[in-house]
Amino acid sequence: MKFKWGKMNANMWGMVIFSAVFALVYKFSLWYAAQLGEVRSFVFGFERDIPFLPWTIIPYLSSGVFFCVVFLLIKSPEALRVFLKRVLLMTVLAGIGFILMPLQFSQPKPQVSHTILGALFWLLDGVDDPYNQSPSLHVAFAFAFWTVFRELKSPWRHIAAVWLMMVAxxxxxxxxxxxxxxxxxxxxxxxxxxxxxxxPRTFAYRNLHIANFYFLAAWLVLLASFLMAEYFGTGWFNGCWLAVALFITGFLCQKYRIGQLRREVIRISVFRRFL
Incomplete structure (x- = not known):
């Protein structure tokens, strides 16, 4: 897949291409879900206890700001191509998921009394609908943003990491x-x-690629653990520990500290046996 840029800055072209594809896919899937007679929801039992925090609308809406900034931070044409391909593929795959498995949010929002925060929720409600739920593109894009922001120097890298976690x-x-x-x-x-x-899958980046396998496995195991807890009430504890082990393994691969892997696995094993 080759991108040929015109006189406009390549980063701006990337932003325009993404914005057009995102708007088309997202709005079509919203329209499709709205035409259905009934759209289901999937809610874990304990989610009713998750608090409503109005101030978190600020990091939630900041995802759009991140998209403008992230395109400006990308310096090399190759990095721009990789990032653009990734977010476009995320958008298209999510759109397919929205259509094949339409879901909607089922819990009503409490009234927001704060003037500014209430205005932000009003703005969000004006452009969004309770559909296009799974997978969350806010979460997927937060991971994509981190692939760019992790190249920043401290303290900006750490600030970006904390803020992206808040976005998710x-x-x-x-x-x-x-x-x-x-x-x-x-x-x-x-x-x-x-x-x-x-x-490119050179030796220097091999561990980074392997780390993503571990992270993917960890998320799959974590999801399976929560589903087992929801439907069978058992098996979630061991599954969560396995997910933690996979996350740690992926982190060590990503940091090229494979020599620490055995020690970390031993620590997890000992701690789990103690519990």
Missing amino acids: LSTLTTYQHHLIDVFTGSILAHVVFLIIPSQ
Whole structure:
């Protein structure tokens, strides 16, 4: 897939291409869900206890700002191609999921008394609908953003990491998504990372590619654990520990610290046996 840029800046072309595809896919899937007679919801039992935090509308809406900034931060043409391919594929695959498995958010939002925050929720309600739930593109895009922002120097890299985590968590605390959407959004992101690796599969980036396999497996195991807890009330504890082990393995691969892997696995095994 080759992109040929005109006189306009390549980064601006990338933003325009993404915006057009996103608007087309997202709006069509919204329209499709609205035409259905009944759209189901999938809610874990404990989600009723997730608090509604009006102030988290700020990180939630900041996802759009991130998209403008991230295109400006990408310096090399190859990095731009990789990022654009990834977010386009995420959008298309999510759109297919929205159509094949339409879901809607089922919990009503409490009244927001704060003037500014209430205006932000009013703005969100004016452009969005309770459909296009699973997978959450807010979550998937947060992972995509991190592939660019992790190249920043401290402290900006750490600030970006914390803020992107807030973006993902805000999908729950603004009552825009259910937990299943967060899981599937995370799975979608890592599937796309594996399909479109960030760099040629040279030895230097081999561990980064392998790490994404571990992260994908961890999210799948975590989702399976929560589903088992919901439907069978058992098996979730061991599954969560396996997911933690996979996350740690992926992190060590990503940081090229494979020598620490055995020690970390031993620590998890000992701690689990103690519990």
